[in-house]
Amino acid sequence: MFVDIGGVLLTNGWDRYARKRAAVHFKLEPEFDALEDLHHLMFATYELDEFTLEEYLSRTVFHTERPFTREQFREFMFAQSQPYPEMIDLIVRLKARHQLKVAVVSNEARELNAYRIAKFQLNGFVDFFISSCFVHIRKPDAHMFRLALDVAQTPVERIVYIENTPMFVEIAEGLGIQSVLHMDYPSTRARLAAYGLGTDEGVAHETR
Known part of the structure; x- marks a missing residue:
């Protein structure tokens, strides 16, 4: 099973809504549009691990003196990550019942990724x-999925991918990866059951 993190297992790590909350919390609303422009110039490269969180913050927020510290801002950033317990529990139960290998295929910046893995015990x-x-490739680059297939060493027809971004689902399906566009827990659970990945409670459409 391939699975995304943000929007599937956890909330997104640092999306527009989180940045807006940060602007309100740190009283940066008058600068929000300018800060967004700086963010969009920087963040894709940051997710490729081309520079550190400190460099990202220096170029987007702390390019001028602020009445708050970097540590306070970092702590706020990290605190935006929250789990989707039902989805985590579903993957854990499916892994145990079907002896699945589980692989994350996700666009994540290093420090946020490390925090999220440790905080929510994803490992x-x-x-x-x-x-x-880690791999210096970002979705929607199809090479990211090809790399995941190489590492998994599992026939593509035996892989199911859970993702909440329609474009990424289309790319994965173009490579032959069965994919579930995640909208909510009940519909994803039902789709997985249709692929033969039912939970131990038993699902009407489950097949093996």
């Missing part, structure tokens, strides 16, 4: 992480 059930900060 307790994920076998390997194809994170953009």
Whole structure:
């Protein structure tokens, strides 16, 4: 099983909504549009691990003197990550029941990725992480999925991918990867059951 992190297992790490909350919290609303422009210039490269979180913050927020510290801002950033417990529990149960290998295929910046893995104990059930900060490729680059297939060493027809971004689902399906466009827990659970990946409670459409 391939699975995304942000929007599937956890909330997004640092999306527009989180940045807006930061602007309100740190009283940066008058600068928000300018800060967004700086963010979009920097963040894709940051997710490829081309520079550190400190460099990202220096160029986007702390390019001028602020009445708050870098540590306070970092702590706020990290605190935006919250789990989707039902989805985590679903993957854990499916892994145990079907003896699945679980791989994360996700665009994540290094420091946020490390925090999220440790905080929510993702490495307790994920076998390997194809994170953009580790492999220096970002979705929608199809090479990211090809790399995940190479690492998995599993026939493509035996892989299911859970992703909440339609474009990334289309790219994965173009490579022959069965994919579930994640909208919510009930529909994803039902789609997985249709692929033969039912939970131990039993699902009407489950097949093996």
